[in-house]
Amino acid sequence: MALASDGRGTAGLLTAAILLGCAKEMPPPGAHPDELPPSILTIRPAPDSIVVDFDDQLEVRFDEPVRIPNDITRQMFVSPMETYEVEMGFSGMRLMPEDGWREGVVYCYTIPTEGISDLLRNRMEDPEEFCFSTGSEILDTHVGGSVIDVLTGQPPREARVLFWAGPDSVPYGAITDSVGEFVARGLPPGEYEAFGFVDRNRNLVPDRELESYDSVSVVASIDAGQSLHFVLVAPDTTPPLLARAISAGRETVQLEFDDYLLSPQPGEPVITIRDSAAASDLEIVAFLVGSADAVEFPSDSAAVDSTGVAEDSAAVADSGAVAPAGADSTSEAAADSAEVEEDPILPSRFITVRLAQPLDSATYLVSVSGAVNVRRLTGGGDTSFVAEPEPPAVDSAAAAAAAGDSAVAPADPGAEDPVGLPIDSAAGGQDTLGLLRDTLGLPPDTLGLPPDTLGLPPDTLGLPPDTLGAPPDTVGGRRRSGNGRDRSRDPAVARRRE
Structure with missing residues (x-):
């Protein structure tokens, strides 16, 4: 009854319990701080095991308490790609497909290093990969590759690869790492249509009307591994359309499209530029995909044909080509070319055209056909532009005269x-x-x-008038009488002054 009646004692116990529950997790006094990352202690079912009629949860247990992010299944490489129910524990996790385990299927996982750490924020160093089967043999098949975005040339975050073998087939798959690479293991041998995509709506399948994707056919085999390269492109069902043309120089015209174009173009677009007043077509010596401030034409435009490819490849000064330093260095350049990774040529919405003669002040009609966008749809269009006259050259002599006193006269x-x-x-x-x-x-x-x-001022050229000669009462500092006697000392004079 004393405890029940002592409200302050009960409140103190509750406060202490709350403070203990909110206390920061620290090692015991005198113990060395834990600097070792967590590691996986046990996996059940065991890796590379075959468990028929398995209907329990997959369990992963670590050697110490860990922090596991809630979206762990999105970060894990899980094949088949299915939705999983996950239970987090103090030192591990359990997971199971929402629709249960499939019979005779190989399941493969990769526990990522990102997101999993111990209580002192030590992260896992190496990812853990393992497979187990619910009946079928685990074959050593490997299909790997990379995924990049077509517009940036960089790997997108959390891109997925799906291997589809037809209706009602098992959705085997993989997920890319931080550099855009992936490896799919345990694929049954056979033909697949592989899709690389960014799963924005998180339904684990590519929505080709909403999500960036790329696809390729592949044959999985235990004899040799396959390497795939996916370039993800946003969905598009319309061909590219010429939006406008502008004069980008005396001999340069820039064409802008409403779509990103492949670079280089797989074919040869047909481009005509006509002077509407003279009713004549201008001669085009070269064109390149890219904006006018980015493309570099060779110094001799005549060496380039209408496809924008130089007849002499050594004369092309683009960003992806390295000219040999000399005849003796050609073999070294060829030997090192395999080790140098060139920057990808990114798509652009522009085609820059180089003309054989300067543009006059006139209206020009532009027509394009055969331009191919990143979805490999072909289009073009018509438009017009006005070339403005260049301002007259500035006469240096006239500019110097206009400068006035700033110019130095002879x-x-x-x-x-x-x-x-x-x-x-x-x-x-x-x-x-x-x-x-x-x-x-x-x-x-x-x-x-x-x-x-520079010359003495008038009042200092000679002594001022009142100093050219001493005034009568200031010479010698005293007044003198006519006979030269100093009357200032005469007592009579002094008395009269008083």
């Missing part, structure tokens, strides 16, 4: 500067004092007298 050899020193015409119009100042190295304000001191 000196007269017989002229004199304000202080009477002759101007040295051989010195470029500099006066003698200026040359003297430069020679002596005097600072600017002491190189010569300022304008108002």
